[in-house]
Each structure stands twice: as structure tokens, then as C-alpha cells.
Amino acid sequence: MIRAGALLAVLVVWGLVTYGNRALEVINPALLPTPSDVAAAGVAMVRDGSLFVNVGVSLLRIAQGFGLAAAAALALGILVGLCPALRLMLEPIVELLRPIPPLAFLPMFLVWFGLGETSKVAFIAYTTFFPMFVGIASSLLRVDVMLLRAAASLGATRAALCATWCCPPRCPASSSRCASGSASPSSSSSAPSSWAPTRDSAT
């Protein structure tokens, strides 16, 4: 109820500002569309089907980028979580790159991978990699030592422990971490889309 009210308030403020702007022409009204303009454009895109095509392209991109990042984060995260030496080596590198806003790298991605799909997928992969990687590695480090003892006393070897704790289907550590990583591709995918909305126009 409160949430719905808040959204409604946004709509009302948006309407007031944009209709007011149309009347007073402070900014070019074409650059500050009213709610009804947006709704009409949306309906038109649904009618000619372009909305679904574009959403499909974006989703595919997210799937590719996120898939790449998840595979890499899972592999590296597990290695780092299990091997202290590797962790010491990778930690400074990760901590150097991670705080830099991914969008700051966008120009580099354009230069390296061009304007096509590759740069977009690579950018999504880059953005989503860090939360997953850090989450998986730290989850493994935080595995309760008592659980490890219990498993070892039931005959689990180190290899069996790794299999139980790391395999995604049964894994207490990595599956939830991937879920948290998947929250971020949507935000990063909108950025690449804005410079080349569809596959057709980009290639």
C-alpha cells in the first residue's frame, strides 16, 4: 500500500513537472516527455513488436555475460577460497579493480571490443564478476569449521568436502552468491543498450 502510494507520488510529480514544462517551455518538451507520451510510445512498440525483439536481445546479452562471469567467478572463487596462497596473490588485484565503478571502464571496453555485441557482453561479464567472485570466495572462507569437523569425522576427505561444499546444485555457498550477482546485470546492461539498442543497428 505504502509502496504503491510512493510510486503513484512519483507519477504525479513527473506529470506536474512535465505538463508544467510543456506549458512554460523551460526545456525542449521532446527531451522531457510526459507520462502519456511514454505510455503511447510503449504501446506503439508493443504493437509493432520491436519492444519484444529488444527485450529479447537484452536478455540474451545478460544471459551470455552473466553466464561467462558466473563460470569464471565460480572457478576462481573456489580456487581462492580453498588456497590461501592464491588468495594472497589475487586479493590486492581484486581490491584494486573492484572499487572502480565499472562504467568508468566503458570507454576501454568500446576501444577493446568495438561497438558490437562483444563489448556489451564483456562489459556485463566484467560488472557481474566481482560480486559473485568475492561472495563465493568469502563464503568458502566462512564455512563453519565445526561442519568441516563433523564431515571429516564421518569419513569425508578433502576432495569430498570440496565436492559437497562447492558444487552449485547442493552448494550452500555458491548458489546464493550467484543469485546476488544476478541482481546487477540489469543495471549494467542498460548502459550498453543505450548506445546501440538492438543487434541489427549495432552490426
Place this chain on the structure above:
Amino acid sequence: MVDGVGKTFGRGGGAGQVLADIRLEIRTGEFLCILGPSGCGKSTLLNIVAGFLPPTSGRVLVDGAPVTGPGAERGVVFQEYVLFPWLTVAQNVEFGPRLKGVPAEERRRLTERYLALVGLTAHAGKLPAQLSGGMKQRVAIARALANGPSIILMDEPFGALDAQTREVMQDELSRIQRVERQTVLFVTHSIREAVYLADRVVVMTSAPGRVKQVFTITLPESRDRFAPEFTRAESEITRVVKEEVAKVHE
């Protein structure tokens, strides 16, 4: 099946000696309780037998083989249960047999048998989070038994339970022991619990822990906490334990 377990430790060195030259032998099928004031190193001793900690000197032998780390032949029941939270009750119980590669049919039979033994057949499909403390500890006991170890180590297993549940669990464990005849090394600070469950009670000294005295409990297998002989054994051990507790407070 289980050989005598001979142990000689000195543990600590430098900073603080926790255990000093402990020698114990546990017989096959025996229920041995270790009793002592808090801080006497009884949990440390159990952790060494389990293979979680290396001894500073001496060694632990199980079935003649020296202990170098945790292993399936030494089952452990922890005070905080330590069930695998993402596995159901039945999956927890079959964890050990599954690792050993026991075929599915045989695993199912084992799980059913031990869940029935601890009275949890109706809860096989639940997750640990849905169980009470007493039930969790029953699962942990079933999990340890189902793996068929030579010895089960219990570290104050009922310490986290309320007084009523604790007595019920002692009754349960006593009943299970009459069926299973497991070799058990049981650490507790409750004299009553030790007298109720044990074949022999080892009283340890305050730190650094040594074996102070060993009592053989000659009460019948099914024990009555209010029988005069029970009270006599209890007060006899209490007197010896008190000497050690007094030392701590001197």
C-alpha cells in the same frame, strides 16, 4: 572389533599445559565417562582423540592404528549438534554411508533402522532447523551410529539442552546403548549424568589435566536415579571432584 585404546599425551608446552600424560584404555563396548572441573582439558582430550588437534606428546591408538586426523572409525557427537543444515534428517543420517559408497538400498535400510532407534522416523524429511534441540541431538546420534564407527566420542552432548530434555536424552542414550553396545567416550561435567550412563568414570584433576581416579560403576544396566546405590556412587564421586574444584578456587 575395537582394540584397547592406549593414549599418552602431554599437551601444552611453554604457555600452559592442558593435559599431562593421560593414560586410558577403553574396552570394546564400554561406556567411559570423563568427568572433571571446567578447564581441566577434557574437551581438549576428546578433540585429540577425534583428530581435530594434534597431541604435543604421546599418541592415540584406535584398533592398534595411531590417529593422525579425523576419521570415519571415530564418530563424533558435538554439543552444538552440528547437523548439515541443507540436508534433511534422513540425508544427514546417511551422510557417512554415502561417502563410503554404501549402495542406495542398504543406505535406506540403515537410515530407517537408526531413525527408528532414536524415535525420529516421522521426521525423516524435515530439515534440522525445524527440529528442537533434543531432536537435533537424536539426529546427530543416529548419524554417528549409522556410520558404524569403532568408537563414538561425545563432547557434552546434552550440555545445551534444558534439564528435563537432558534427562529424557540420558534415558534414550541408555536405552540405545543397551541395543547397540557401542564403545563410547563421553565427556561431561555432570556427575549424575556420568553415574547414570557410564560403565566407568574417569575423574580428571584441574589444569593441567591428569587422571585422578577411575571409578567402575557396578549398578544394573537400567538405572534408577533415586536408588540408594546410585546416590552412594554419586556422592563418592562428588567428593573426589570437589577436591579438584576447590583447588581451582584456592
